Amino acid sequence: ERRAGGGDRHTPRGPRTSPARQAAPRQSTARRSPARPVTAEHNDLPTSVETSAGGLVLSGLPEAVQPDGSVDFSRIYVALIGRLDRRGRLLWSMPKGHIEPDESHHATAEREVWEETGIAGEVFADLGTIDYWFVSDGVRIHKTVHHHLLQYVDGDLNDEDPEVTEVAWLPVSHLVERLAYADERTLARQAYDRLPDLARADAAAGRATPR
Numbered sequence: 193e194r195r196a197g198g199g200d201r202h203t204p205r206g207p208r209t210s211p212a213r214q215a216a217p218r219q220s221t222a223r224r225s226p227a228r229p230v231t232a233e234h235n236d237l238p239t240s241v242e243t244s245a246g247g248l249v250l251s252g253l254p255e256a257v258q259p260d261g262s263v264d265f266s267r268i269y270v271a272l273i274g275r276l277d278r279r280g281r282l283l284w285s286m287p288k289g290h291i292e293p294d295e296s297h298h299a300t301a302e303r304e305v306w307e308e309t310g311i312a313g314e315v316f317a318d319l320g321t322i323d324y325w326f327v328s329d330g331v332r333i334h335k336t337v338h339h340h341l342l343q344y345v346d347g348d349l350n351d352e353d354p355e356v357t358e359v360a361w362l363p364v365s366h367l368v369e370r371l372a373y374a375d376e377r378t379l380a381r382q383a384y385d386r387l388p389d390l391a392r393a394d395a396a397a398g399r400a401t402p403r
């Protein structure tokens with residue numbers, strides 16, 4: 193049974209807006225150790241290339257900036273998804289999915305976040321890529337996932353996507369420890385380091401999280 197929750201209760205909500213965003217993209221690449229490693233015995237298998245996009249939805253950036261210019265990280269939340277693995281373990285990760293024909297990476301990230309969490313977000317910066325190999329149904333698959341940072345716009349967590357077991361808003365301070373995959377943790381640490389600058393930029397521009 194799917195359920196929404198699994199983290200601190202925090203559901204930003206309000207009218208949909210479309211604020212203009214300006215942020216310098218910072219790219220990095222991480223490589224995942226796949227659950228089913230590709231070994232020499234798989235060299236003769238056909239190869240397929242897959243590309244996906246997704247990212248981190250952030251809520252509360254401008255409100256986190258204090259009068260003295262410091263940033264209160266306890267006011268910043270991120271939306272994550274949880275899926276059960278073959279052993280029945282709930283593994284938390286960033287929402288993501290396949291890029292459709294003629295769809296940009298940013299459009300895919302926004303669509304996949306909406307479909308998997310019920311949250312509408314707008315991409316405002318690139319975070320980085322994850323690149324890994326795995327074997328599925330007799331095919332060697334080389335997969336690249338483009339990750340982005342998204343600003344929360346509106347929506348409530350829902351349980352409509354059958355491929356997702358659980359969705360939750362989590363304090364950003366818990367992000368790295370909650371993510372199941374090492375490569376996503378690497379990107380999350382980089383995002384965490386950028387949060388003060390991003391929050392101050394939002395506050396200076398007069399933006400606020402919709403309520």
